Amino acid sequence: MRTVQRPITNDHPLRSGVLLPARDLAVAWALIVLIAALAWLLTVGQALDMGIEPGTMGMALPLFLLLWVVMMAAMMLPSVAPVAVTWAKGIARQSSGATRAARMTEFLGGYLLVWTAFGLLAYGGLALTGHLVDRDPQTGKWIAAAAFALAGLYQLGPLKNICLRHCRSPMAQLMRYASYRSPVRDLRVGLHHGGYCLGCCWALMVVLIPLGVMNIAAMGGLAALIFLEKLWYRGPQLARVMGVAFLVLAVLAPFQDWLLPGLHPSGQTMVPM
Structure with missing residues (x-):
């Protein structure tokens, strides 16, 4: 029986076996690192100017979304870099460096578009919690407890595990x-992977409601947690440990004001984090 050999085509980037040259790989890594570093600089500078306040801190929706996208780029891109570079490695077409850079930009744009859409929900949630705290400061304790409990339960739930498994092993x-x-x-690839990433991390962003959206320490801690969950070999175990930790914080939140700097009414002092 004669075996028919099928020709290899360039239509399928990861099936063709054509890899990017080492220099182009370095450029892809450098681009992602540069974007993340610039995003952190902008985010930290804005956070120092604005401080930690409840709600949307008086920002209109367009300004909030712009700041939110920059913040998500700072927090999420380091953990998504291996997937982005893996996709870049599989580009089969013999195109110029500029075209490859454009395709990488399209991938990252789709990824950030998912988080921009989530930013709309975040804005609504912050506006609501800010209104509730302004009307009754004691409400903040229960909002914080609910936020930590939601994050903890999701960390321990099956959907988190499914999305985290995809983010940790995206090759399939x-x-x-x-x-x-x-x-x-x-763009479609970025949107699809961004959806899984959102499914993996959205509940972690909820804890920024009590901790403060512009809380630099909280942002840095969550970014490190996301990075370790996705890339450390004990990432799934860490996710479950943090789920238990968030549930403990949910119990403590009504009695410990230092756990909710992002829900403390403006103009009042409190113990800093």
């Missing part, structure tokens, strides 16, 4: 993405 999905056709294939 990347092979599926190879069948996507142009145009906007890379």
Whole structure:
């Protein structure tokens, strides 16, 4: 029986076996690191100017979304870098460096677009909690308890595990993405992977309601947690440990004001984190 050998085509980036040159890989890594570093600089500078206050801190929706996207780029891109570079490595077409950079930008744009959409919900949640705290400062304790409890329960739930498993081992999905056709294939890949990443991390962002959206220490801690959950070999165990920790914080929140700097009414002092 004669075996028919199928020709290898360039239509499927991860099936063709064509890899980016080492210099282009370095450029891809450098681009992601540079974007994340600039995003952190902008985020820290803005946080120092604004301080920690409840709600949306008086920001209109367009300004909030702009700041939110920059913040998400700072917190999320380091953990998504391996997936982005893996996708870049699989680009099969013999295109110029500029085209490859454009495709990477399209991928990252789709990823951040998912978090921009979530920013709309975040703005509504912050506006609501800010209104409740302004009307009754004692409400903040129970909002904080609910936020920590939600994060803890989600960390221990099955959906978190499913999304985290995808983010930790994306190769099967990347092979599926190879069948996507142009145009906007890379945008679709970014959107799809961003959806899994959102499913993995959205509850962690909820704890910024009590801790403060502009709390630099909280942002740094959550960014480190997300990075370790996705890339450390004990990431799934860490996720469960943090789930238990958040549940403990939910119990403590009504009695410990230092746990809710982001829900303390403006103009009042409190113990800093």
